[in-house]
Amino acid sequence: MPHTHPTHHYQLPHFEGDILQITDLHFSYPDGHAALHGIQLCLAQGEKVALVGPNGAGKSTLMLHLNGILGDSGAVTVAGLPLNPKTLPQIRAAVGLVFQNPDDQLFSPTVFEDVAFGPLHMGLPEAEIHIRVDAALESVRMSAYRERLSHHLSVGEKKRIAIATVLAMNPRLLVLDEPSAGLDPRARRTLIHLLRDLPITMLVSTHDLALAKELFPRMIIMDEGRIVADGPTLELLQDQGLLEAHGLEKP
Amino acid sequence: MHADAFDRYYHAESPLHRLDPRVKVFLTVAFILSNALLSDGVWAAFGLAWLLILFANRFSGLGVEFSFKRSFIALPFALAAVSAIFIPAGQPLAEWTIGPIQLVPTDFGLMRFASILLRSWLSVQAGILLVAVTQFPDMIHAFEHLRVPAILTTIIAFLYRYLFVLTDEVMRLLRARESRSAALPGLKSGGSLFWRARVAGNMAGQLFLRSYERSDRIYNAMLARGYQGQMRTLRSHTMTRRDWLILSLGLFALIFLQLLARL
Amino acid sequence: MLFSPAPLHIPDGFLSLIISLFFWVITVVAVGMAISKTNKTLGEKQVPLMGIMAAFIFAAQMLNFPVAGGTSGHFLGGTLAAIVLGPWAAILVVTAVVGLQGLLFQDGGLLVMGANIFNMGILTALIGFGLYRSVINANKTTRLIVAGLGAWLATMAAALLASLQLWLSGTSQLQVVIPAMLGVHALIGIGEALVTVAALAFIMQARPDLLDAKAVVEKGGRGWIYGGVLISILTVLLSPFASGDPDGLERVAETMGFLDRGLSASYQILPDYTVPFLGETALSTIVAGMVGALVLLGILVLIGGLLKRRAS
Ligand SMILES: Nc1ncnc2c1ncn2[C@@H]1O[C@H](COP(=O)(O)OP(=O)(O)OP(=O)(O)O)[C@@H](O)[C@H]1O
Ligand SMILES: [Mg+2]
Numbered sequence: 001m002p003h004t005h006p007t008h009h010y011q012l013p014h015f016e017g018d019i020l021q022i023t024d025l026h027f028s029y030p031d032g033h034a035a036l037h038g039i040q041l042c043l044a045q046g047e048k049v050a051l052v053g054p055n056g057a058g059k060s061t062l063m064l065h066l067n068g069i070l071g072d073s074g075a076v077t078v079a080g081l082p083l084n085p086k087t088l089p090q091i092r093a094a095v096g097l098v099f100q101n102p103d104d105q106l107f108s109p110t111v112f113e114d115v116a117f118g119p120l121h122m123g124l125p126e127a128e129i130h131i132r133v134d135a136a137l138e139s140v141r142m143s144a145y146r147e148r149l150s151h152h153l154s155v156g157e158k159k160r161i162a163i164a165t166v167l168a169m170n171p172r173l174l175v176l177d178e179p180s181a182g183l184d185p186r187a188r189r190t191l192i193h194l195l196r197d198l199p200i201t202m203l204v205s206t207h208d209l210a211l212a213k214e215l216f217p218r219m220i221i222m223d224e225g226r227i228v229a230d231g232p233t234l235e236l237l238q239d240q241g242l243l244e245a246h247g248l249e250k251p
Numbered sequence: 252m253h254a255d256a257f258d259r260y261y262h263a264e265s266p267l268h269r270l271d272p273r274v275k276v277f278l279t280v281a282f283i284l285s286n287a288l289l290s291d292g293v294w295a296a297f298g299l300a301w302l303l304i305l306f307a308n309r310f311s312g313l314g315v316e317f318s319f320k321r322s323f324i325a326l327p328f329a330l331a332a333v334s335a336i337f338i339p340a341g342q343p344l345a346e347w348t349i350g351p352i353q354l355v356p357t358d359f360g361l362m363r364f365a366s367i368l369l370r371s372w373l374s375v376q377a378g379i380l381l382v383a384v385t386q387f388p389d390m391i392h393a394f395e396h397l398r399v400p401a402i403l404t405t406i407i408a409f410l411y412r413y414l415f416v417l418t419d420e421v422m423r424l425l426r427a428r429e430s431r432s433a434a435l436p437g438l439k440s441g442g443s444l445f446w447r448a449r450v451a452g453n454m455a456g457q458l459f460l461r462s463y464e465r466s467d468r469i470y471n472a473m474l475a476r477g478y479q480g481q482m483r484t485l486r487s488h489t490m491t492r493r494d495w496l497i498l499s500l501g502l503f504a505l506i507f508l509q510l511l512a513r514l
Numbered sequence: 515m516l517f518s519p520a521p522l523h524i525p526d527g528f529l530s531l532i533i534s535l536f537f538w539v540i541t542v543v544a545v546g547m548a549i550s551k552t553n554k555t556l557g558e559k560q561v562p563l564m565g566i567m568a569a570f571i572f573a574a575q576m577l578n579f580p581v582a583g584g585t586s587g588h589f590l591g592g593t594l595a596a597i598v599l600g601p602w603a604a605i606l607v608v609t610a611v612v613g614l615q616g617l618l619f620q621d622g623g624l625l626v627m628g629a630n631i632f633n634m635g636i637l638t639a640l641i642g643f644g645l646y647r648s649v650i651n652a653n654k655t656t657r658l659i660v661a662g663l664g665a666w667l668a669t670m671a672a673a674l675l676a677s678l679q680l681w682l683s684g685t686s687q688l689q690v691v692i693p694a695m696l697g698v699h700a701l702i703g704i705g706e707a708l709v710t711v712a713a714l715a716f717i718m719q720a721r722p723d724l725l726d727a728k729a730v731v732e733k734g735g736r737g738w739i740y741g742g743v744l745i746s747i748l749t750v751l752l753s754p755f756a757s758g759d760p761d762g763l764e765r766v767a768e769t770m771g772f773l774d775r776g777l778s779a780s781y782q783i784l785p786d787y788t789v790p791f792l793g794e795t796a797l798s799t800i801v802a803g804m805v806g807a808l809v810l811l812g813i814l815v816l817i818g819g820l821l822k823r824r825a826s
Pocket of ligand 1: 056
């Protein structure tokens with residue numbers, strides 16, 4: 001079968017160094033609730049990092065900052081570009097953010113339309129969009145689902161399509177919010193294989209420490225809006241006291 | 252309950268399924284318009300219209316009787332037309348006296364009543380067939396192509412997508428209410444009417460807020476994928492020679508039908 | 515049953531071509547205005563919001579509550595939408611709901627969809643929002659009572675107009691359809707009012723920001739108050755007259771030239787208003803209907819303009 005690969009004309013210029021830099025990020029919700037306090041974080045290209053912490057730690061809030069949906073403080077730099085209104089479209093194309101609930105992520109009637117949404121709104125030509133959609137579905141092994149209706153999919157299928165919706169934008173950094181929540185063991189296993197095989201920098205929030213241990217060499221622990229630990233996953237998982245202090249359980 | 256309960260599409264490999272959705276929508280509307288243009292009592296034309304429906308059924312691969320079997324949904328509404336039978340015009344057919352009321356069905360009234368029902372019944376069948384052979388998202392594309400404003404088609408696309416999600420939520424709410432409102436034998440369950448309406452109202456309010464907040468999250472998901480306030484769509488359908496041919500054939504048939512009715 | 519076809523969703527075939535087209539014209543103009551208003555005044559966030567709200571209305575219509583003897587009340591949701599989202603957005607939302615119900619479920623016809631949208635969307639937005647807007651600075655209880663009243667009246671107005679449409683189409687006789695429709699909807703309206711009030715109270719408590727005076731005023735000008743109050747008064751005056759003295763209404767219609775007594779071509783309610791050079795064809799009837807609709811619209815726009823000038 002002839003195979004077409006996505007062209008690379010529509011990407012950020014080549015870049016060396018940390019793909020993501022966050023310096024001293026603070027954030028309060030409009031109702032006054034302070035959710036983030038002085039977050040410092042760097043991600044090198046190719047790294048796969050787990051973000052863990054108890055409910056309400058601020059993981060989702062932090063992720064919403066990575067492509068400018070929340071906050072405008074200038075604390076975030078993606079691939080060398082400081083996040084501001086001018087760089088926003090580029091940064092949104094570079095950071096693929098997948099939300100916790102796939103029903104919020106998949107808002108179009110059909111799988112094809114949903115996966116095409118990102119490339120379409122990036123302004124790509126139609127032929128390129130089709131190539132991207134096919135490649136993205138292929139990489140989550142869902143090519144057969146191209147014409148399916150979103151509401152017919154199972155939870156596991158929805159999660160994979162949700163990942164495809166951002167892969168179609170050829171992101172530099174993939175940010176997943178609790179991808180394994182609500183999956184049965186087999187769907188979880190499929191997801192693990194999928195994430196392992198994707199050659200992209202990743203930041204993944206999860207309550208599933210076994211998954212973190214298996215997939216992510218580096219782990220960041222958050223609690224009450226602060227990063228309380230950041231280091232090799234295997235080491236942090238040995239620190240019983242640390243885990244207990246932040247409501248985590250050794251897998 | 253599963254969302255499939257709302258699906259009206261029946262898959263089959265048929266010429267009708269393959270037809271461009273614009274043609275299907277256009278011909279359906281034209282057919283319904285044509286029914287409305289038929290005067291009362293032109294039975295031959297009504298019969299021909301029914302033949303057209305049978306013909307379309309035949310080409311849908313779903314069976315000749317497909318739309319017929321599902322066509323009785325509008326029947327309850329026929330009640331609204333019953334009074335037409337007694338329009339005081341034409342020849343009286345009988346005289347019924349029920350208590351103080353005297354009813355006189357007339358031949359004119361009866362013809363009018365039958366014509367209204369026929370028009371409605373034929374039109375409903377066209378609609379049933381349309382949704383059975385067209386995936387709803389394709390129908391939305393058809394409306395985009397037919398220049399329905401993008402904001403409306405987008406709202407309908409969201410409606411279609413989230414209909415399934417939200418009705419599931421309603422089902423959960425109703426189930427929760429059910430499981431907590433069992434009455435002991437011999438006791439009347441469930442408080443006053445006001446109280447029951449308030450429970451329903453609270454459920455509606457809760458559903459409203461959940462939906463409202465969900466729309467925030469969806470908006471975020473759209474922003475994250477490059478949405479800048481302008482919905483874009485791919486125009487994915489192109490009319491083939493066959494589509495044009497069937498469109499013209501369909502329109503010819505309808506024009507012929509109208510001429511026949513005016514002979 | 516997943517949803518019961520409400521008696522307000524008129525199917526194809528029950529309204530004459532003229533009535534159908536007449537209301538399509540008005541509805542298209544109103545929806546067009548709603549589109550341009552929502553484009554201008556509401557942010558881009560509103561597109562997903564209106565879509566989800568349409569799904570909310572659709573789903574909420576499944577919320578039933580036992581009334582008596584096996585029957586149950588259903589929630590219609592139009593008034594709630596008009597109050598919380600504002601009248602323009604509510605018109606679009608109800609248009610989408612009626613459109614989908616008609617297209618996907620044949621719950622209401624296509625050719626008569628203009629009338630259905632007008633009855634259930636535009637009238638409801640006028641009455642529901644207009645009345646609520648008029649007491650926006652009153653205390654919470656008053657606002658809730660008026661919202662409930664608006665919900666009831668909106669249901670009644672829709673039923674009344676649907677009856678009149680059926681009558682003018684030569685489908686139903688006035689002395690039957692008016693009492694039947696109004697009777698049924700007086701009850702349905704009570705359920706609608708109760709649920710609307712309870713839902714609003716719930717929202718006021720949980721998200722007062724959505725319903726504070728400023729948020730509501732921003733969504734629709736004073737014109738809505740005049741329109742809403744006017745239509746409400748019309749409904750209140752016309753309903754008893756129409757059901758108590760249908761012959762009277764028929765006489766009025768006749769003297770005004772609205773009703774073709776012969777009914778031989780019953781889809782022509784304006785037999786004397788055909789366009790001369792087109793002759794007595796269906797086409798000329800259609801054109802006459804459109805002209806009639808445009809004239810009425812012109813008058814409405816003029817009145818609206820005058821009211822606006824007086825207000826400012
Ligand atoms: N829209 C909002 N408005 C106000 N406060 C919010 C909002 N969203 C989240 N919060 C608060 O911010 C804090 C961080 O929430 P966040 O969703 O980021 O946590 P999380 O780490 O993702 O939790 P979980 O593991 O449960 O997903 C919580 O205390 C939460 O209550
Ligand atoms: Mg979270």
